[in-house]
Amino acid sequence: MKIAFYGSSLLSSYWNGAATYYRGILKALASHGYDITFYEPDAFDRQQHRDIDPPEWARSVVYPATREGLRSVLAQAAAADIVVKANGVGVFDQELLEGVIAQSRPDALKIYWDVDAAATLDEMRGAPSHPVIRALPDLDMVLTYGGGPPVVNAYTGFGAAACVPIYNALDPETHHPAPADPRFTADLGLLANRLPDRETRIEQFFLEPAAQLPDASFLLGGNGWHDKSMPANVRAIGHVGTADHNAFNCTPRAVLNVARDSMAHIGFSPATRVFEAAGAAACLITDAWEGIELFLIPNAEVLVARDGQDVAEHLEALTDDRARAIGQAALARVLAEHTYDLRGQQVHAIFQQHRQRLTEAA
Structure with missing residues (x-):
């Protein structure tokens, strides 16, 4: 057909x-x-x-x-x-x-x-x-x-x-665990284009935690951020092509997902980034939205944040061992149920x- x-x-x-x-x-x-x-x-x-x-x-x-x-x-x-x-x-x-x-x-x-x-x-x-x-x-x-x-x-x-x-x-042939890349070293990474209906949420869930944790490093990939005022510990690197997504997801201690306003409001809307990160066995922190448990189990396969304070607290408490355990559990879940x-x-x-x-x- x-x-x-x-x-x-x-x-x-x-x-x-x-x-x-x-x-x-x-x-x-x-x-x-x-x-x-x-x-x-x-x-x-x-x-x-x-x-x-x-x-x-x-x-x-x-x-x-x-x-x-x-x-x-x-x-x-x-x-x-x-x-x-x-x-x-x-x-x-x-x-x-x-x-x-x-x-x-x-x-x-x-x-x-x-x-x-x-x-x-x-x-x-x-x-x-x-x-x-x-x-x-x-x-x-x-x-x-x-x-x-x-x-x-x-x-x-x-x-x-x-x-x-x-x-x-997830397409496991294109998004999968990969070696760390020094270009993407950070405590928390985020891939997100600058869009009007997501910018305020990114300020809340990404830039505010960065300001609260000046000794931690934050990495922001995506278009449109070149003229945005940010804390000194945030590094904005512009567009990241899909060929680099695996390394981007695998290198930071954790990666963040921030839904757009409308998707966060209506729920049941996991972005492609959620499955890309899980497929790379990354430790994912996501903003809270209804239905997340249908895709990943909170506190076992994903960390859920209600606001920027939660993001900061997750990062402060996150050990390398726990980050690896969450990432491996997420990878197993998406390979079994979400390809x-x-x-x-x-x-x-x-x-x-x-x-x-x-x-x-x-």
């Missing part, structure tokens, strides 16, 4: 936190025999910051971020059995959504795949004519990379025929069930 997938970028993680998720899910689906083409616009300097070559498990089509480029790739939707529009492409999102619905065959499975459901739903609540609300009657399902029952209930309340969370996970192979099996089953229902209804 052919899948046409319209997303932000498969080839670059630059200002594109969904890259790891797309790669993991689509690689897993390819193992089930799906013929996948990923369409991504040439935008936001992502093609100048590619961190993988075009993979063998999916065709990559990079199109000009123009209306002519848009028309050229939308025309390809008619050849696909499954057509996916992901949110957050960043270029002609509304036109893409409307176009894939218009261009898809009547028998094609049409999916809106929301990799930022909490934020999308916030927009929808404030805009009764939101493009996604208008599109839902013509879509077969919504898939999300998090959100749990609150997101499922919200989407079905807006009229989605079905909504299923497909959570982030992209398992997520791919879940999505494959969803696709098969939909096809079976169409056959029975014919």
